[in-house]
Amino acid sequence: MRKKKRKRKKKTKQTITRAVTHIRLIEANPGKLEALDQLVAVYLPLCQQYTTLFCEAETSPDKYQETVFKTDLSDRLHRVAIQQAAGIAKSVRTNRANAYQAYLEDVADYAQAKAQAEGRMSAFKRREPTWTEWDLPVLRVPVIQANVNVVVLEKSEDSTFDYWLRVSTLDVGNPLRVPVKLASYHKRALEGRTLNASTTLHKRNGVWWLTLSFDEDVPLQTKPDAPTVGVDVGIAHFLTTSTNKAYGSFHGKMARQHKHDREKRRRKAKLRACLEKKGVPKGKLPSTSSETSQRLSRHVKQEINRAINALVKDHRDARLIYEDLNVASMRFKARVMNSYLYASHLGHIPEQLAWAAAKQGMAAHTVRAAYSSQECPRCHYVDRANRPNQKTFKCLVCDYADQADRKAAQTLAGRWGDRKLAACRSTSEVKALLMTRHEAWKQQNQQRIQDAGPPVQLSFWDPPEMFLESSHE
Numbered sequence: 395m396r397k398k399k400r401k402r403k404k405k406t407k408q409t410i411t412r413a414v415t416h417i418r419l420i421e422a423n424p425g426k427l428e429a430l431d432q433l434v435a436v437y438l439p440l441c442q443q444y445t446t447l448f449c450e451a452e453t454s455p456d457k458y459q460e461t462v463f464k465t466d467l468s469d470r471l472h473r474v475a476i477q478q479a480a481g482i483a484k485s486v487r488t489n490r491a492n493a494y495q496a497y498l499e500d501v502a503d504y505a506q507a508k509a510q511a512e513g514r515m516s517a518f519k520r521r522e523p524t525w526t527e528w529d530l531p532v533l534r535v536p537v538i539q540a541n542v543n544v545v546v547l548e549k550s551e552d553s554t555f556d557y558w559l560r561v562s563t564l565d566v567g568n569p570l571r572v573p574v575k576l577a578s579y580h581k582r583a584l585e586g587r588t589l590n591a592s593t594t595l596h597k598r599n600g601v602w603w604l605t606l607s608f609d610e611d612v613p614l615q616t617k618p619d620a621p622t623v624g625v626d627v628g629i630a631h632f633l634t635t636s637t638n639k640a641y642g643s644f645h646g647k648m649a650r651q652h653k654h655d656r657e658k659r660r661r662k663a664k665l666r667a668c669l670e671k672k673g674v675p676k677g678k679l680p681s682t683s684s685e686t687s688q689r690l691s692r693h694v695k696q697e698i699n700r701a702i703n704a705l706v707k708d709h710r711d712a713r714l715i716y717e718d719l720n721v722a723s724m725r726f727k728a729r730v731m732n733s734y735l736y737a738s739h740l741g742h743i744p745e746q747l748a749w750a751a752a753k754q755g756m757a758a759h760t761v762r763a764a765y766s767s768q769e770c771p772r773c774h775y776v777d778r779a780n781r782p783n784q785k786t787f788k789c790l791v792c793d794y795a796d797q798a799d800r801k802a803a804q805t806l807a808g809r810w811g812d813r814k815l816a817a818c819r820s821t822s823e824v825k826a827l828l829m830t831r832h833e834a835w836k837q838q839n840q841q842r843i844q845d846a847g848p849p850v851q852l853s854f855w856d857p858p859e860m861f862l863e864s865s866h867e
Contacts, residue, residue: 408612410752411590414583417604421555421573427602429570433471433563434536434597440465441475441482442533448483449530455480455487468566470543478539482531490528496720497525499821506822537596545593547574547606556581559593559604574604584608616713616757623709624807625716625747626766626799629738630784632701633747634799636807639708642701644738648694652737655686656730694739702743702750714751715810717763719744761809764821765828767802770794773839774831791832792839 419427443463448455457480461472500523507520538545544562550573557574576584587608594605624636632642644652663682670679706714719740744760751758768776770789780789787798796804809815818824 408614408752408755409609410612410749411607411609412583414580414606414608415603417574417576417580417606419559419572419574419602419604421575426570426572429563429565430561430572430595430602431597433561433570434538436466436564437471437475437538438533438536440467440472441479444476444479445482445533446530448480449486455483457481466564468544468562471562474538474540474544477541478537481539482533486528486531492720493528494525495820497523502820502822503825535596535598537594539594540592542591545595547589547593550574561595612752612755614757615755616711620711620713620757622715622807622810623712624803624805625705625714626803626806627717627719627740627743628799629735629740631799632698632743633705634803635705635709636800636803637709638797638800639705640799641705642697644694644734648690648697649734651686651690652734655684655690656733659684659687690737691739694737695742698739698742699746699750702746705747706750706754706756710754710756712756713810714747714756714758715761715807716744716747716758717766717806718760719763759810761806761812762815762818762824763806764818764824766805766809767798769805769828770832771801771805771808773835774828776825776828776832 440463444459447462448459457477459476459480461469461476465472465475467475504520504522540561546560548558548560550557555573556576559572559574561570561572563570584606587610590607590609592607596603596605622636626634628634629644631640632644634640659682662680662684666679666682670676748758765776767787768778768780770776770780770787770792772794773789773792775789775791777790780787781798782788785798786795787801788795814827815824818827
């Protein structure tokens with residue numbers, strides 16, 4: 395008798411996957427958890443080998459790659475390790491490719507600016523962009539991203555536990571059965587839901603945790619004629635909308651905490667370097683990591699989440715337009731500013747904003763962020779000097795002035811539906827298109843420009859390092 399294929403639920407654009415996290419596996423006896431430790435001790439090095447292989451290969455990571463390395467794992471676990479490594483390598487290579495493309499665009503922009511500044515090199519202060527090759531990823535946290543071939547969640551028939559987790563181990567044919575007891579909030583989250591087949595097991599601070607997930611269909615509630623609201627991302631304010639509202643900030647208490655933590659880690663790094671010169675074994679050197687830094691990181695992300703939730707609540711009937719932000723390519727001249735940028739977790743904002751909008755059935759779209767903080771909304775002129783300081787935008791050509799973040803948000807909102815701008819493949823093409831539009835504006839307003847007097851002497855301006863909003867460029 396032929397087996398019927400299991401029909402997979404078809405996902406749509408309104409289908410979101412919710413994760414149920416922090417399910418602690420504390421009910422299992424020590425012997426079962428020790429068997430799980432023995433499994434991951436073999437699984438993690440194998441996953442690391444394939445991750446390195448995929449990252450160094452010229453071809454795209456293939457989760458159906460034929461087995462290369464020998465292992466004590468079963469064929470099914472071996473395949474799961476390959477699939478997990480392929481996912482990690484694909485993410486790393488995509489992020490590196492985006493960062494390298496941004497670097498090439500910065501080099502082209504630098505060369506163009508330098509060529510235009512010939513003859514007055516004293517006014518040219520920009521530093522030439524440099525590229526630092528990415529390190530290969532190192533898997534430090536024991537994680538198993540499993541499917542039903544190796545990990546199966548079974549409903550418990552008694553009232554002692556809620557589920558049994560059947561895990562394939564090194565002992566082929568003798569799977570491990572780990573009891574799972576859900577907390578009350580886990581039960582509320584899973585009530586009436588159909589769990590996905592995939593599960594995730596990870597170990598932190600000596601404790602094993604389980605993550606489950608389920609799919610949910612959220613109907614799109616945004617109307618086709620809904621008003622568009624631009625959302626600008628920054629550090630002074632995490633979010634600024636075209637409706638002149640600001641949400642969240644990294645300044646103030648969090649900035650002071652970051653400064654204190656950075657000084658602490660610098661002192662520990664100096665101590666480590668001194669001890670290393672004296673011949674102290676590597677295993678006895680003090681760590682430069684900080685629990686304070688980890689707490690601050692979690693706190694910053696929580697503040698970002700609160701800001702996004704407030705924004706979504708205030709603009710329930712709107713269509714959100716935000717920038718396609720590439721934080722990996724952002725660099726400042728000063729190390730302290732790069733540390734400040736890294737601690738603000740700006741890269742978390744677009745992902746969380748898309749997730750929050752999807753949960754509420756709101757339409758949210760990304761547009762190109764290039765020159766959104768430099769472009770004049772009236773004449774489309776692009777120049778660094780249009781931003782004389784962090785808070786102010788003032789066009790050098792038409793004297794248009796506005797609050798900088800609000801102007802950037804309005805520019806992003808206006809780029810929704812701009813097909814010519816969306817078709818641009820690089821920032822240089824974006825700038826060329828904007829300058830073409832500026833020339834067209836000049837021709838239409840030639841008489842007004844002549845009446846205003848001689849043209850403004852334009853110069854290349856390198857903004858001070860404290861002006862954090864230059865990260866949008």
